[in-house]
Each structure stands twice: as structure tokens, then as C-alpha cells.
Amino acid sequence: MKFSRLLPWLTFGFMLLSLYLIFMYAPTEATMGEVQRIFYFHVSLAWTSFLAIFIVFIYSIRVLASRERDLDIKAVSAAEVGAVFSTTVLISGPLWAKPVWGIWWTWDARLTSAFVLWLIYVGYLVLRRLVESAEQRARLSAVFGVLGAVDAPIVYMSNRWWRTQHPQPVIGGGEGAGLDPQMRLTLYVTFAACVLLFFCLWRVRCDLERTQEVVESLQRQPQFKGAS
Numbered sequence: 606m607k608f609s610r611l612l613p614w615l616t617f618g619f620m621l622l623s624l625y626l627i628f629m630y631a632p633t634e635a636t637m638g639e640v641q642r643i644f645y646f647h648v649s650l651a652w653t654s655f656l657a658i659f660i661v662f663i664y665s666i667r668v669l670a671s672r673e674r675d676l677d678i679k680a681v682s683a684a685e686v687g688a689v690f691s692t693t694v695l696i697s698g699p700l701w702a703k704p705v706w707g708i709w710w711t712w713d714a715r716l717t718s719a720f721v722l723w724l725i726y727v728g729y730l731v732l733r734r735l736v737e738s739a740e741q742r743a744r745l746s747a748v749f750g751v752l753g754a755v756d757a758p759i760v761y762m763s764n765r766w767w768r769t770q771h772p773q774p775v776i777g778g779g780e781g782a783g784l785d786p787q788m789r790l791t792l793y794v795t796f797a798a799c800v801l802l803f804f805c806l807w808r809v810r811c812d813l814e815r816t817q818e819v820v821e822s823l824q825r826q827p828q829f830k831g832a833s
Contacts, residue, residue, distance in 0.1 A: 609808065616805045619798035626791040634788075643701040649796040651694045653803050654722065655757045657687025658750075660807075661729070665750035668743055674818075677743040680750055681733060682810035686803055688726035695723055706770065714763040715771035722760055725753035 627645045634641035664680035699709040729749050736742035764771050
């Protein structure tokens with residue numbers, strides 16, 4: 606069986622497993638209580654949005670080097686799916702923050718840089734709508750994708766570089782950081798489920814983009830115009 610056929614089933618299985626681990630296996634956090642379970646979704650979605658912008662970055666560089674159309678398709682498809690994940694990060698964060706902080710949002714370094722990353726995704730997609738020439742659109746989008754990816758490490762490192770309202774990192778955060786083994790397993794499985802979901806959606810979006818290109822190519826042919 607091809608991996609492309611196995612991918613949706615693997616994604617579905619990991620998503621079910623992650624839900625079981627989040628709500629049935631992971632212990633309840635002593636301070637925040639049940640609302641802390643949003644943590645597994647929120648962090649996994651954020652990491653996956655970083656993965657998406659990294660893929661946009663890689664394919665944007667390749668577009669600038671070779672300008673192959675399929676590379677541009679993979680870049681824009683990753684950006685569209687990444688925008689969805691980035692949006693869910695901005696939704697799940699306030700849902701977690703309100704019961705814990707007493708406020709939905711604060712403009713600290715972590716939240717502001719995450720919002721900027723979302724704006725980069727949106728700006729990338731809007732740019733593609735504004736430029737009519739396919740070659741120019743691919744080139745300008747690639748430049749934007751390369752420059753925009755700089756924000757991802759800033760988001761990741763922001764609560765290490767500056768004092769923020771956002772919690773300090775529990776993984777790779779230095780002395781005193783860490784998770785309960787059951788929590789850590791739950792987080793990793795949830796992250797794996799999000800990554801599989803990303804690749805599943807990315808593949809579907811690439812196929813749709815290629816199909817749309819074929820349809821538009823047929824519509825430009827004289828015999829098709831005459832028949833319509």
C-alpha cells in the first residue's frame with residue numbers, strides 16, 4: 606500500500622490516540638486543573654505552524670533557484686494549511702488564557718510575535734491574489750516566504766529572550782523545566798497527530814492546485830472557448 610493511501614488512516618489513528626491520552630491518560634495539572642489540557646492542542650498546533658513556515662521557506666528558496674511551477678504549488682499549499690494551523694493557535698491560546706490569566710489577550714513578546722506570524726501567512730496569501738502574472742507571483746511570494754520565515758524562531762525564543770506573560774518553556778527551558786512523563790508522552794503523540802494532519806491536508810491542497818491549473822489551461826485553449 607502506498608504511503609499516500611495510508612496517510613489519512615494513520616492520521617485518523619493518531620488523532621484518536623491523542624484524544625484518549627489528553628482526556629483519559631494524562632494527569633490533571635495541579636494548579637490550572639482541567640483547562641490545562643488545552644496545552645496539548647495549543648503547543649502541538651504552534652509547533653506544526655512552525656513546520657509549515659519552514660516548508661514554505663525551503664520551497665521558496667527552491668522557487669527562486671529554479672522557478673519550477675510545482676515547487677511554487679507546494680509552497681503556497683503549505684502556506685494555506687499553515688495559515689489554518691496558525692489561526693487555531695490564536696484561537697486556542699485565549700481559550701486557555703482567560704481562565705488562567707483572567708484576560709483573553711495581552712501584547713507581550715510571545716503573543717505579539719505569534720500574531721505577526723499569522724499576519725505573515727495572511728500577507729503571503731493576499732499577495733498571491735494581487736499579482737496576476739504567474740511567474741511574477743511565484744517569485745514575489747518566494748521572497749516574502751523567505752523573509753517571513755524569520756519570525757518563526759523569534760516566536761519560539763521570545764519567552765526565553767524576554768519576560769512575558771506567556772508561561773516559560775517546559776521543554777528545553779533550562780533547569781527546572783520539564784513535564785511529567787505521562788504529559789510528555791501525550792504532548793508528543795498529539796504533535797505527531799498534528800504533523801500527520803498537516804501533511805495529509807498539504808497533499809490534498811497540492812492536488813487541488815494542480816487540478817485547478819489543468820482546468821485553467823484547458824479554458825485558455827481556443828477550442829474550449831469556442832465550445833463555451
